[in-house]
Amino acid sequence: MNFYESLRTALSSLTANKLRSILTMLGVIIGVAAVVSMVSLGQGTRMQITEQIGELGSNVLTVVPGRTRPRPGMAVQAAQPSRDFNYQMYSDLKHMVEEEYIPDIIRVGSEINSSSIVTFQRENIRSTVVGTTPNYPDIQNFFPQTGRFFTSFELENASRVIVLGKTVAEELFGTSTNALGKNVRVGNVSFTIIGVMEPKSAFGRDLGDRVFVPITTAQRRLTGVRTIQSITVQTATAADTRPVTSYIEGFFTRRLGGDDQYSIINQQDILDTIDQVTGTVTLLLAGITGISLLVGGIGIMNIMLVSVTERTREIGLRKAIGARPSDIMTQFIIESSTLSGLGGIIGIMLGVLGSIVISRLSDMTTLVSLESAVIAFLVAVGVGLFFGIFPARRASRLDPITALRYE
């Protein structure tokens, strides 16, 4: 008996019991659908986070005062700021980089953030004022949409120029082009608007509520202190971040008198951690939903065992007219793997549908990869094969005369 005939025999006995076949498949369908949609959720989340971190600027090391643990979203808050950074440290580091005492660094920037009210005539809006350096757009991969960012000249002169975030500009002026050249007040200091940033968000948070001024201006005219909150270093390639990290460590340890006075947050580390966490979560989801697939497999085995018992006389008769044990075995294994394979295909379709529904109904991103669909399908067929073997062997070993006499 060849494979084609076995397949025909198996299919005809499956279609003879349609309702039962469908109910048996249901276990696998639900299992595969759950695996596919849950894994798509895990992978979607991972992709989203990875993309957003990528948008934050690549190959960036951020140094902040005190000991802190790296956290996504650059939460640059020191647990206990031991010694503040000051502008001098920034310009010294910048100088060393420019003189190439520290190789492989392409940009050095610094930042000081405060919260303030930005006012235009009678309109006002609460905003995060970011005092920073002219290379901020390049480091953060976040550029002006209209107008320009401030220059080194304006930094050195502590000019009262400001670049608005998109949201701020639209709140105050309606459109970004209206804003250019106008004056706004931050606190009670007047600034001239030279640019408006492109729209951008990170981790679901709008970055358009920020306004940018030269860090020198922020220190002298807004906060009145000489401390800075973070120093940012960008390397040319990701591979450079490791050696650069040790140079930076040397620099700050010397300046601050201890390696517990500062923390270096590496974009790549955050990325790796997130990758690891989302990977684990995805695996966990796959594992939990995989259990339902296992239950589906046991359902198949159960029905196949019932089916073997029910068809004992059929098996006896087939043997009496010349079926080999292998013919009977193939017939039952094909039956069980057809159930699981078909269930797998339907499950994948439902899973894809489910992941589309999830992403429509919530703001979670889902990503169905061909890989996960193929794996889910293969696992389903494997489950059918595995759980089909026991009943099939049982059937193939039946003694013809005992089987024929079975009541």
Place this chain on the structure above:
Amino acid sequence: MKENQLNVPVIRIDSISKVYRGEGFEVHALREVSFNVEKGDFVAVMGPSGSGKSTLLNILGCLDRPTSGTYFIEGEAVSKLNEKALARTRNRRIGFVFQSFNLLPRLTAFQNVELPLIYKGIGRSTRTEVVRRYLGAVGLADRMENRPNQLSGGQVQRVAIARALVNEPSIILADEPTGNLDSRSGEEVMKIFQDFNDQGKTIILVTHEDDIARHARRILKFRDGSLIADEVVNERLRADDRIQEIEENEHVQEAEMAQ
């Protein structure tokens, strides 16, 4: 080899015994039975209920193994065959007709007859042709697409005979093929056996009806698992004649009813 094969009996059994043992019982279904069946013979196996007829037939059909004794099909020792070779023997050398549960209920008459050919590995077009031929030979050319539950008892037995014949086996074994049939259908089944026997097929048939047994050439009688008689049938009954008789009787009855 060829010449040798001509002299070898189709079936040779030597002091075959079958003992069923269980908790607290021991049944001697067959006791030291020996006989030969030559090619082209038509043997009826008779005996009271429980005398071991079915047990014997199951052993001859390679469905069951004897407790002791040897069995040769066309000179080959069956006890030496493994599962696979046994399946092959059942498929090609033996055609079995059971007393009941003969056909797979889900399959049509055509598909049931096709099964042994499928297990033999015959291609589709040949199968169709062979199945048609044999279903035609048992008079069921027009019922090929019917399932067993759409056929009469006699028709089911004829489908089973067609299935036993399709692979052109050396022996046809039938366990009370007429047991559940009225005399008319019984005769029709016997006619098919006689026709095939006339063409040289070897047939062994179990029955407890004298009338049926007398269609054969030879009768083996069993009691309590022992072979007690091996007789040649002197006045063989011909199914053709019997059918004619029955038809005449029916006409007479119909005529009487009409009056």
